[in-house]
Amino acid sequence: MSWMKSLFVREYQLANRVGGGALIGVLFFLAVVTIFPFGVGPDMILLSRIGAAILWIGALLSTLLGLDRLFQADREDGSLELLVMSGRSLELVVLIKCAAHWAATGLPLVLATPVLSLFVGLDFQSIVLVTLTLLVGAPALTLVGAVGAGVTVSMRRGGVLLSILVIPLAIPILIFGVSAATAGAIDSNNFLVPFLFLCALTLFGLVVGPLAAAAALRVSGD
Amino acid sequence: MTLYDLANPTRFLKLVKAVLPWLIVATVAALAVGLYFAFLVAPEDYQQGQTVRIMFVHVPAAQLALMCYAMMALSSIGSLVWKHPLADVSAKASAPIGAAFTFLALFSGAVWGKPMWGTFWVWDARLTSFLVLLIMYLGIIALWKAIEDPIKAAKVNAIITLVGVINVIIIKFSVEWWNTLHQPPSIIRADGPAIHSSILIPLGLMALAFVLLFVTLHLMSMRNEIMRRRIRAMRMRAASVAPAASSSTVTKAAPAGAR
Numbered sequence: 001m002s003w004m005k006s007l008f009v010r011e012y013q014l015a016n017r018v019g020g021g022a023l024i025g026v027l028f029f030l031a032v033v034t035i036f037p038f039g040v041g042p043d044m045i046l047l048s049r050i051g052a053a054i055l056w057i058g059a060l061l062s063t064l065l066g067l068d069r070l071f072q073a074d075r076e077d078g079s080l081e082l083l084v085m086s087g088r089s090l091e092l093v094v095l096i097k098c099a100a101h102w103a104a105t106g107l108p109l110v111l112a113t114p115v116l117s118l119f120v121g122l123d124f125q126s127i128v129l130v131t132l133t134l135l136v137g138a139p140a141l142t143l144v145g146a147v148g149a150g151v152t153v154s155m156r157r158g159g160v161l162l163s164i165l166v167i168p169l170a171i172p173i174l175i176f177g178v179s180a181a182t183a184g185a186i187d188s189n190n191f192l193v194p195f196l197f198l199c200a201l202t203l204f205g206l207v208v209g210p211l212a213a214a215a216a217l218r219v220s221g222d
Numbered sequence: 223m224t225l226y227d228l229a230n231p232t233r234f235l236k237l238v239k240a241v242l243p244w245l246i247v248a249t250v251a252a253l254a255v256g257l258y259f260a261f262l263v264a265p266e267d268y269q270q271g272q273t274v275r276i277m278f279v280h281v282p283a284a285q286l287a288l289m290c291y292a293m294m295a296l297s298s299i300g301s302l303v304w305k306h307p308l309a310d311v312s313a314k315a316s317a318p319i320g321a322a323f324t325f326l327a328l329f330s331g332a333v334w335g336k337p338m339w340g341t342f343w344v345w346d347a348r349l350t351s352f353l354v355l356l357i358m359y360l361g362i363i364a365l366w367k368a369i370e371d372p373i374k375a376a377k378v379n380a381i382i383t384l385v386g387v388i389n390v391i392i393i394k395f396s397v398e399w400w401n402t403l404h405q406p407p408s409i410i411r412a413d414g415p416a417i418h419s420s421i422l423i424p425l426g427l428m429a430l431a432f433v434l435l436f437v438t439l440h441l442m443s444m445r446n447e448i449m450r451r452r453i454r455a456m457r458m459r460a461a462s463v464a465p466a467a468s469s470s471t472v473t474k475a476a477p478a479g480a481r
Contacts, residue, residue, distance in 0.1 A: 147385050151378045155368055164361045165382060168354045172392045201392075212385050215302075219377040 003088065004096055011100030018073065022108040025062045029109055032058040033116045044121040051120030052130045052181035058116070059109050059134055060170055063141045066105045067166065068159045070097065070149040071217065080153075080217065090214040094146060098209065102142045110134045129184040129191065133198060137177040140202040143209030144169045150216030173201050231308060231448050238445050245438045252431035259424035276334040278424055282432035284327040287355060289436065290320030294362075295387045298380035308444075310376030311451075313383065314366055315443035319436065321359035328352055351393040358386050372451060 016022055036054045040046060047054075074080040083093050113134050117127040148166035152158030176198040184191030260278035294316040300309030331349065332342040343349065362379055369375035 147382065151365065151382050152368075154374070158368070161361070161364055161368055164357065164364065168358045168361070169385065169389050171354055172389070208385060208388065212381050216378055216381050219374055219381070 004092070007093065007096050008100045011097050012104050014073070015069070015101055015104035018069070022104050025066055025105045026108045026112045028065055029058045029062045029112055030116060032061055033119055036120070048121035048123070048126075051117065051122045052126065052133075053178050054120055055113055055116060055130050056134070056137075056174055056178050056181070059113070059138055060141060060167075060174060062109055063106065063138065063145060064163045064166060066101070067142075067145040067149045068152070068162055070101055070146060071153045071213075072149070072158075075153050075220075084217060090217060091210040094150070094210040094213045094217070095206075098139075098142050098146050098213075102139050106138045106142055110138055125184075126181070130181045133177045133181045133195065136195070136202055137173050137198050140173045140198075140205040141170055143202075143205035144173070146209045146213040147216065150213035150220070153217065154220040173198065173205075176201060231311075234308060235445060235448060238441050242438070242441060242445075245434065245441065249431065249434040249438050252427065252434050256424065256427035256431040259427055264421055264424045273334055273337050274421070276330050278428045280327060280330040280334060281425060282429045283323050283330060284352070285429060286432050286436050287320055287324040287327050287352065289433070290316050290323060291355065291359075291383075291387070291390065293440070294320065294383050298383040301376050302380045302384075307373070307376075307451075310372065310380075311444050311447045312440070313376065313379060315440055315447055317359055317363050317366065319439050319443065321356060321363060323432075323436075324352060324356045324359055328356065351390070354393055355390065358389070362386075372454075 033054055037047060071080060074083065084090060110131060113131045114127050117130060122130065145166050148162045151165065152162045155161065176194045180191055180194035180198055183194060261275055266272060266274065294313050297309045297313035297316065300306055301313060336342050362383060365379055365382065366375055369378060
């Protein structure tokens with residue numbers, strides 16, 4: 001148990017201290033949300049209708065931005081090889097790395113969501129729903145992203161390819177996350193079904209993500 | 223002859239060489255008959271007019287787009303479980319063919335959609351999932367190109383392909399989630415096909431022709447890929463010999479056993 005805890009703490013601290021840390025993701029999130037009104041016009045009614053989608057897309061892009069650091073830094077300094085050869089379950093290692101990565105980069109996005117919701121004119125209930133769906137759905141984005149990060153780990157500039165590979169995988173999460181957030185704001189009865197689908201996708205990602213990412217890391221190791 | 227005999231690339235090449243001429247003849251014949259029936263025999267639709275003929279290309283292309291992915295996924299299982307190079311080659315050869323058929327399905331659908339629906343594109347669930355499929359194909363092709371070592375590239379691609387299978391299924395089921403404009407499945411249904419036989423027969427012929435076309439293209443592409451790998455291996459062997467030869471001519475004093 002203690003190695004898991006120390007691995008988590010190491011990953012969390014590295015993610016927080018290297019390359020601007022958690023703040024840089026939130027800053028990017030803010031920037032994406034800010035450019036939307038410039039694109040669609042400062043119409044508050046329109047913005048509040050697509051507000052949940054803006055926030056979800058912003059969170060997706062911010063997550064994608066940070067993904068290439070998930071395994072790449074460890075590969076560059078050689079600690080990834082040590083983790084692969086440590087004899088511990090690599091799937092568990094990946095899961096812990098994802099959890100630490102999400103705690104350092106995903107959670108700040110969720111915490112920033114209520115504030116950014118004000119810019120797109122969401123009412124109180126919508127703010128709660130968007131934050132809730134992101135809290136449940138954003139881990140799935142990181143877990144699915146881990147597959148892409150594992151697959152592209154051996155590439156020098158794999159960031160764009162990583163995004164191209166991960167975006168199709170993120171589409172179902174986006175569909176159910178946004179439809180839960182927007183349907184819930186209109187009629188709370190419509191909230192539960194997409195929300196449960198979103199929970200299912202997160203649980204699914206919890207299984208598939210570490211398995212596939214660990215397999216990819218093993219391949220790139222030898 | 224078992225599957226293991228086929229797995230030997232040399233034997234596989236020999237088989238391809240024997241089968242390919244017949245396959246090409248069969249493909250051309252099936253395409254000719256299919257196109258003849260589709261464009262000259264099949265009646266005009268009373269609503270759609272001549273545009274109904276686009277369907278004879280559109281539906282088989284869409285079927286093939288999915289079949290290619292299934293082929294790629296099966297080959298991926300082969301290369302992950304049995305670590306077989308021929309499965310790698312098959313997976314790699316499927317990707318561009320699948321991307322081409324997916325593009326063809328999207329393109330012919332857009333051409334049909336303009337007169338029928340009044341628009342080239344709608345964000346209907348099935349169209350969207352095909353667009354996603356195209357992005358996945360192109361991403362996989364890019365990943366093949368990005369990793370130099372073919373064995374490593376094969377394994378990595380197999381992983382992303384198999385994760386993609388799950389994704390394709392999830393996206394497919396989101397059809398029911400969205401309000402869909404595309405017509406519901408009308409060929410495979412419990413109470414028999416909803417299409418009259420005068421259209422169903424040409425459609426079946428075209429589907430058969432497309433499957434033959436796929437098998438032909440796939441075998442040719444696999445053959446080319448095996449050749450390409452052999453050339454790569456020869457080049458690497460030549461490259462590893464050449465520096466030793468040149469260094470021995472430049473510095474004659476160097477000990478010959480150094481390499």
